[in-house]
Amino acid sequence: MELEVKSLGGKSAGSITVSDEIFGLEPRTDLIHRVVRWQLAKRQAGTHKTLGRSEVTGTTKKFVRQKGTGGARHGNRKVPQFRGGGRAFGPVVRDHAHDLPKKVRALGLRHALSSKARTSKLIVLDEAKSGDAKTKAVREQLAKLGLSNALVIDGTEIDANFGLAARNIPSIDVLPIAGINVYDIVRRDTLVLTKAAVTALEERFK
Template sequence: MELQVKTLEGGAAGSITVSDEIFGLEPRTDLIHRVVRWQLAKRQAGTHNTLQRADISGSTKKFVRQKGSGGARHGNKKAPQFRGGGKAFGPSVRDHSHDLPKKVRSLGLKHALSAKARADSIVVVEDAKAAEAKTKALKSQLEKLGLTSALVIDGADIDNNFALASRNIPHVDVLPVQGINVYDILRANTLVLTKAAVSALEERFK
């Protein structure tokens, strides 16, 4: 598969041939869905907690006699139906993460890249470098490329000026190639790859 390479100013900078095994697959939504669920579950804090019936401090004395009151047969007031009682089936502190085979994670990333390529939502730029850390200048360049919601993936190292300039632009994220992930790819309307990022991805999946 051949993709056109552009400069940040919007000019043409030739073309690049990318592997069909990474960018030319028939996207499988089931694989992508599994990886996204795994990602979101892994980042969930799991610190939500409520007091169960056993966690409430108080007497366990039966507060009304079994028969003759004309009401229900209650035990102590820690029961969920009473004010101050324990929460019934409330959340407790736990780990939400689950296992996902490494091959499935790798395949999910390939299918996410292929889905973007199929939707014509990948832009390849020569590099992601800025002469100075000016948000206004970078925003103007991105508008020339028609980018309003984008994930920019650079090589192993991100240009410091580019990272600083992009930090205040809404819906624009910048990551090194080792931080690329399925959820962020799908969240952005456009995936912007530098030539260095394409080379690194092809080396990674070789």
């Protein structure tokens, strides 16, 4: 597959040949959905907690006699039936993560990349660098590319000035190639890859 390469100023900078096994697949939304669900579950804090009957403060003395009251038999005020008692089957601190095979995760990433390429929402840049960390300058450059909601993926390291300038722009995310993930690709309208990122992806899936 042949993709056009653009400069940060919006001008043409040649073309690049990419692998059809990474960018030319027929997108499967079920695989993308599985990986996104796995990511969101893994990052969920799981710190919710309520007190059970063994954890609330209160006496265990039998507060009403067993018979003769005309009511139910009770021996503890900490049970869930009473106000101030513990909650039955309440949420506890736990890990929400679930397993997903490594091959499925890798396949989900390839299908997410292919979906952006198929819908013409993929832009390849020769490089993502800025002379100084000026947000206004980077915003103008991205506007020339028609980008207002995008994920920019660079090589092993992000250019310091470009990263500082871009982080102040709403709906623009910048990540190194090590941080590429399906959820961030899906949640942004356009995916922007530098040539270094494309090369790294080719090596990764070789």
